[in-house]
Amino acid sequence: MKTKSFSEMQCSIARALEQVGSWWSLLIIRDVMMGARRFKHFEQSLGIAKNTLASRLTQLVDGGVLEKVPAADGSAFDEYALTERGRDLAPVMIALAQWGDKWAPHKKGPSTEIIDAETAEKLPRIWPRRDDGEIIPLREVRMKRARGAPRLNWLEEKEKN
């Protein structure tokens, strides 16, 4: 990706993408969210080259998404953990997982389940809501640029069926 130009774009999405880094980074974050902590975990889970993994990890640490913490089991090597910034990516990961589960299912069934620990059931789709919890239909959601560009009503013509 064009690292430099992305970060300078006046768009929160572009800057988020640049901070995350790459597809591999998202899969690493996924692994941490599922309990991975060690270099070898990522290596085994992802089938990624060591140097690539190392560079993605340092990139995530430098970017403040992951941090190195002393190993819980007393190992000489540090472990990787999510920072607050990294944990805050949960909605992105959940949204991605749910979309993939719905639109690109694997033949052998859903393979990344997002579940409510209390009920042990799959979570409903993560979706825009108002503070009181009411779901907002997409036609009432607008994405607009801060300056300039027209505030077009999003998706209007497709929603009326």
Place this chain on the structure above:
Amino acid sequence: MKTKSFSEMQCSIARALEQVGSWWSLLIIRDVMMGARRFKHFEQSLGIAKNTLASRLTQLVDGGVLEKVPAADGSAFDEYALTERGRDLAPVMIALAQWGDKWAPHKKGPSTEIIDAETAEKLPRIWPRRDDGEIIPLREVRMKRARGAPRLNWLEEKEKN
């Protein structure tokens, strides 16, 4: 990215990422969600090379995220519109935009605002909730591999708390 291996991963996130394609694809989708329809819109908005843009667009059309529709204004050229599959990426985009707005703000202020058209105010963070709208704290959300997925040893030691 490693297109082939990603799609074969038994992970909804990996497959979602592969279907989307690349960072550029997400920015194109963002533009469509903000009202862009024509080749020139994307070109101007993104500052992307024509051939790159063309290939990303056909990739998105082939992947069923975008579709070509006759121009509303009678132009000889088709326009690009989101399919249902594409529209359903809204939670991903919103989550990304809100994360970027929070953690990677541009010096000149927020630059992709997600707004409730009714109240004209910024939406609250998109976040996992139960059906009744109750917010679920992250500690009560579990992301796990489904049964049948290759089991990794580090999952077990993490799952018992």
Place this chain on the structure above:
DNA sequence: CAGGATCCAATACGATACTG
């Protein structure tokens, strides 16, 4: 085991020119 160093291959992207 966690990485770093090197080398190499694939490709994604950009610049430019061209076409219907």
Place this chain on the structure above:
DNA sequence: CAGTATCGTATTGGATCCTG
């Protein structure tokens, strides 16, 4: 205007070897 064709380059990732 909306692409396609061609080319050159830069980046990314993989393979292998090495080390504390």
